[in-house]
Amino acid sequence: MTTALITHPDCLEHITPPGHPEQVARLEYVLNALEGFDLQREKAPLVADDDILRVHPVAHLNALRDAAPTTGLISLDADTHMSPGSLDAAFRAAGACVKAVDLVMGGQVANAFCAVRPPGHHAEKETPMGFCLLGSIAIAAKYALDHHGLSRVAIVDFDVHHGNGTQDLLEEDARVLFASTHQMPLYPGTGYPHETGAHDNVLNAALPDGAGSAAFRKVMQDQVLPAVDRFSPELLLISAGFDAHKADPLAGLTLVEDDFDWVTRQLCDLADKHCGGRVVSTLEGGYDLDALAASVAAHVQVLKERGA
Secondary structure, three states: OOEEEEEOHHHHOOOOOOOOOOOHHHHHHHHHHOOOOOOEEEEOOOOOHHHHOOOOOHHHHHHHHHHOOOOOOEEOOOOOEEOOOHHHHHHHHHHHHHHHHHHHHOOOOOEEEEOOOOOOOOOOOOOOEOOEOOOHHHHHHHHHHHHOOOOOEEEEEOOOOOOHHHHHHHOOOOOEEEEEEEEOOOOOOOOOOOOOOOOOOEEEEEEOOOOOHHHHHHHHHHHHHHHHHHHOOOEEEEEEOOOOEOOOOOOOOOEOHHHHHHHHHHHHHHHHHHHOOOEEEEEOOOOOHHHHHHHHHHHHHHHHHHHO
């Protein structure tokens, strides 16, 4: 058994305006950081329309296709842009997550990390936003439930921004637990503790600006990890955003690489307990290039150790 690294060159073809934090260099730094890792390297397929339509209506898919430019850049909102390569990049990002589910559920690998962009956890049912076009992790969760016949899939999102899109796409499905740690107040302004989902299947653990390692670990230990334990998932998915790092320019939770090592170990322990170690992780945020690369390396090193 091993760890899969799933990516695709198309994810480098999603171009954003000069100075935009969600830039091509993010993925280049991540891939360079993982260059020497002994991983099973896989190319991400394009996600199938049917898999997208498990969470997004056809109107959203059609709107993205209609908006996609053949030259230049277009802006969907102040933060979210498309270039000629953006749609295929988003389809590869979601396709990577679906392929990771297949590899993990099929027993070909112990766990998987999807090194892809654009991120996905802000994309709501019909609203691309926050750099995100498609809800990749939500697509993967529904695929695992419907295609692999699972009953319970848990998603843990430790990006510094609340995964409003994942919540919007999945909060009415009792088969999914969505648990998020995030800074508040901060973009996108959602993720209050009273947002608990239609079936008490959403947990939002908000942290204040300046909260550091001890506060992050405490909220994980007191709220998130026990919730996942009680849910007893058959598959654990991770929205792995690394923008809670102290060097990140977009937020202020002041975490360090060791925190991402620690939380990955805690989540892998729960996966070992409940679902045979089956973990699929996908890249979300992280905008200081050096901090992102180091944090991803720490995260994937744990996955590799646990998958050996």
